[in-house]
Amino acid sequence: xxxxxxxxxxxxxxxxxxxxxxxxxxxxxxxxxxxxxxxxxxxxxxxxxxxxxxxxxxxxxxxxxxxxxxxxxxxxxxxxxxxxxxxxxxxxxxxxxxxxxxxxxxxxxxxxxxxxxxxxxxxxxxxxxxxxxxxxxxxxxxxxxxxxxxxxxxxxxxxxxxxxxxxxxxxxxxxxxxxxxxxxxxxxxxxxxxxxxxx
Amino acid sequence: xxxxxxxxxxxxxxxxxxxxxxxxxxxxxxxxxxxxxxxxxxxxxxxxxxxxxxxxxxxxxxxxxxxxxxxxxxxxxxxxxxxxxxxxxxxxxxxxxxxxxxxxxxxxxxxxxxxxxxxxxxxxxxxxxxxxxxxxxxxxxxxxxxxxxxxxxxxxxxxxxxxxxxxxxxxxxxxxxxxxxxxxxxxxxxxxxxxxxxx
Numbered sequence: 001x002x003x004x005x006x007x008x009x010x011x012x013x014x015x016x017x018x019x020x021x022x023x024x025x026x027x028x029x030x031x032x033x034x035x036x037x038x039x040x041x042x043x044x045x046x047x048x049x050x051x052x053x054x055x056x057x058x059x060x061x062x063x064x065x066x067x068x069x070x071x072x073x074x075x076x077x078x079x080x081x082x083x084x085x086x087x088x089x090x091x092x093x094x095x096x097x098x099x100x101x102x103x104x105x106x107x108x109x110x111x112x113x114x115x116x117x118x119x120x121x122x123x124x125x126x127x128x129x130x131x132x133x134x135x136x137x138x139x140x141x142x143x144x145x146x147x148x149x150x151x152x153x154x155x156x157x158x159x160x161x162x163x164x165x166x167x168x169x170x171x172x173x174x175x176x177x178x179x180x181x182x183x184x185x186x187x188x189x190x191x192x193x194x195x196x197x198x199x
Numbered sequence: 200x201x202x203x204x205x206x207x208x209x210x211x212x213x214x215x216x217x218x219x220x221x222x223x224x225x226x227x228x229x230x231x232x233x234x235x236x237x238x239x240x241x242x243x244x245x246x247x248x249x250x251x252x253x254x255x256x257x258x259x260x261x262x263x264x265x266x267x268x269x270x271x272x273x274x275x276x277x278x279x280x281x282x283x284x285x286x287x288x289x290x291x292x293x294x295x296x297x298x299x300x301x302x303x304x305x306x307x308x309x310x311x312x313x314x315x316x317x318x319x320x321x322x323x324x325x326x327x328x329x330x331x332x333x334x335x336x337x338x339x340x341x342x343x344x345x346x347x348x349x350x351x352x353x354x355x356x357x358x359x360x361x362x363x364x365x366x367x368x369x370x371x372x373x374x375x376x377x378x379x380x381x382x383x384x385x386x387x388x389x390x391x392x393x394x395x396x397x398x
Contacts, residue, residue, distance in 0.1 A: 002290060003263050005248045012244035015237035017229045018222065029287045030216045031245075032252055032261060033306065038214035039249040045211035046242035049204045049227070050235045062231060064202045088228045091201060107232070 006032070058129065060105040060122055062087045070094075070103060077101045081135040083126070083155060085109050085142050093141070101139070104129060109147040110154055121151070123158065130164065140168045205231070257328065259304040259321055261286045269293075269302060276300045280334040282325070282354060284308050284341050292340070300338070303328060308346040309353055320350070322357065329363065339367045 002010075006028055013024035031039035055061070056068035063069070070076060070090075080101025084090055085108060093099050106121040118124075130138070140155060142148035156166050172190030173182060201209075205227055212223035230238035254260070255267035262268070269275060269289075279300025283289055284307060292298050305320040317323075329337070339354060341347035355365050371389030372381060381389075 003252060003261060003267070005244075005251050005263050006261060009244045009248040012237075012241040015230070015234055015241060016226045018225070023217065025287070025290070026217070027215045028248070029285070031214070032248065033285060035214055036249045038211075039245050042211040042214060043242045043245035043249065045204075045208045046230075046238050046245070049208040049231065050238040050242065052204050053202060053231055062202060062205060064204050068202070086228070086232060088224070091224070 055107075059103045060107055060125070061090055061103060075100070078133055079136040080139065081130070081133070081137070082139040082141050083152075085148065085151070089141065089143075102133075102135075106142070106151065109142060109145075109151040111147055118154070123155065126155070127158065130159065130162065135164060137165045137167060140166065144171050254306075258302045259306055259324070260289055260302060274299070277332055278335040279338065280329070280332070280336070281338040281340050282351075284347065284350070288340065288342075301332075301334075305341070305350065308341060308344075308350040310346055317353070322354065325354070326357065329358065329361065334363060336364045336366060339365065343370050 009028045010021065010024045013019055013027050014021060016024075019027070031042075052064050053062050054064065056063045056066075056071055058067050058071040061068045061070065077100050080099075081104060082093065082099065082101055083104050083106065084093070085106050087105055087107075090103050090105060093103075104122075104126050106123075108116055108121055110116060110118070110121065138155075138159060140152040142152045152168055156168075159166060170193060171186065172193055173179065173186065179187060208227045209220065209223045212218055212226050213220060215223075218226070230241075251263045252261050253263065255262045255265075255270055257266055257270040260267045260269065276299050279298075280303060281292065281298060281300055282303050282305065283292070284305050286304055286306075289302050289304060292302075303321075303325050305322075307315055307320055309315060309317070309320065337354075337358060339351040341351045351367055355367075358365060369392060370385065371392055372378065372385065378386060
């Protein structure tokens with residue numbers, strides 16, 4: 001009924017996040033019926049990216065060179081080091097345009113149950129990086145999840161006797177957010193983290 | 200910031216239906232971070248399908264051979280010919296397991312504004328097919344849209360002087376559907392298409 005090539009393609013599409021058998025089928029038929037060129041282009045881009053994208057030797061971000069463009073840039077402030085969980089977080093922060101320091105990417109978070117420990121997050125690399133570059137502030141920008149908080153705590157413990165100040169990004173009401181619809185945890189966090197009002 | 204390979208991959212993903220820049224980014228990072236093997240497999244399946252899937256010479260369905268498995272099958276009833284708009288429709292009908300005739304796929308519908316006329320739908324091929332195979336019934340199973348109805352009407356006109364009976368799939372209340380939530384057009388259609396009640 002469906003040719004083997006189409007079946008295999010539909011099956012392969014389900015490896016994408018948020019794509020089940022129905023969406024996968026729609027994607028396969030869409031490309032076959034309307035955009036074979038786009039499909040071949042996607043195939044080529046996929047292969048090149050999967051085989052060509054490596055990790056930056058300094059910050060572990062994705063790059064196709066030895067070091068990423070942020071690490072190589074002379075315009076970035078080496079005294080600030082922001083620690084995030086994934087390359088997507090770097091992209092989100094960079095998109096705001098408000099941060100001019102450097103990064104270190106953990107590529108995950110501490111998760112003992114999944115067997116992910118300090119060495120998997122490159123914390124030994126981070127340690128030697130801090131000793132070498134001597135940043136004045138480390139910004140812990142892991143996610144506001146249980147694992148993210150635990151990871152931030154672990155890293156803070158690691159550097160507490162070193163001459164570097166540690167900070168954690170603020171948690172609270174998102175801009176434009178209404179208290180009425182906010183979850184209790186976030187609301188309590190925004191109360192306990194309240195700051196003096198600046199006139 | 201984002202390496203050129205990643206940017207190109209994200210851009211290529213947006214050729215998929217229902218995938219915008221945000222989902223495309225999520226897909227790219229997901230594969231790079233967690234499933235490079237799956238990404239390479241998808242790339243290979245895509246290329247093979249885009250280059251290897253052709254149209255069946257008899258019914259125009261997708262196949263990688265000269266004729267598709269349904270056309271080659273001896274178990275199918277050649278006296279029934281079902282006309283649908285796309286290969287996905289064949290798959291939907293075959294999934295029900297209730298139809299044992301053959302198919303012809305238009306690969307679209309009449310749409311003069313988009314420049315899609317009778318020859319683009321292979322209606323000349325359909326005509327010679329009907330003359331050759333002499334089916335007793337042609338089932339018009341195009342979509343219940345304005346274009347689908349127009350296409351069904353055009354094909355019915357084509358064969359009205361030939362010794363073949365023409366039928367159109369029924370429109371009405373879907374099984375499990377409640378009248379209260381049905382649109383007026385469908386409801387009126389189900390009244391005008393009412394059938395004698397069988398005890």
